[in-house]
Amino acid sequence: MHSLMNGLLWGPDLLSLADLLALWLHFMLLSLLAIGGAITTAPEMHRWVVGERGWLTDGQFTTSVALAQSAPGPNVLFVAVIGWNVAGLAGVAATLSGTLLPSTTLALLASRWGERRQHMLVVRAFRAGMAPLTIGLLLATAWVLAEPLRHQLGTPALMALAVYVMLYTQRSPVWPMAVGALVGALGWMN
Numbered sequence: 001m002h003s004l005m006n007g008l009l010w011g012p013d014l015l016s017l018a019d020l021l022a023l024w025l026h027f028m029l030l031s032l033l034a035i036g037g038a039i040t041t042a043p044e045m046h047r048w049v050v051g052e053r054g055w056l057t058d059g060q061f062t063t064s065v066a067l068a069q070s071a072p073g074p075n076v077l078f079v080a081v082i083g084w085n086v087a088g089l090a091g092v093a094a095t096l097s098g099t100l101l102p103s104t105t106l107a108l109l110a111s112r113w114g115e116r117r118q119h120m121l122v123v124r125a126f127r128a129g130m131a132p133l134t135i136g137l138l139l140a141t142a143w144v145l146a147e148p149l150r151h152q153l154g155t156p157a158l159m160a161l162a163v164y165v166m167l168y169t170q171r172s173p174v175w176p177m178a179v180g181a182l183v184g185a186l187g188w189m190n
Helices: 002-010 017-033 038-052 058-070 077-116 121-145 154-168 174-185
Strands: none
Touching: 017 038, 017 077, 038 058, 038 077, 038 121, 058 077, 058 121, 077 121, 121 154, 154 174
């Protein structure tokens, strides 16, 4: 029973409290950089938990993101799955609270401040500058997540099609996702 509880709380590999604190602090920092949502920081999460710390493999990281993104609910769920795969429930608590606390607090304070000052040039310029920044961060995320299939000609083509549809049409984002799902289901990228 003790080993079962240990596995649930700490995950397959026990992390020290110092490692859990480092995980929490790193995700707190990323939370403050998550312009456009937590998914925009996935490349840095990947670099840190896979490349630097070695807590997950590239495949485990990509699977964690894919699993969470395919499930109903908020997009931020992938952070909890990454935390679970790193350190069980303790990892979920570290990654999810680290991601949600700073960004939620900052968003609440900034939106209240910006709403009262929406006529100011600096507020309007800030809002206008966020769109290209968010698109760039999302492209970086797509590039990291597509890494296992990037060498195939179809992957960059599908990514370019999705970017085109999102930037230059009024189509729903569901359509590029449906095309990607169809291509994957038919095995055209294997």
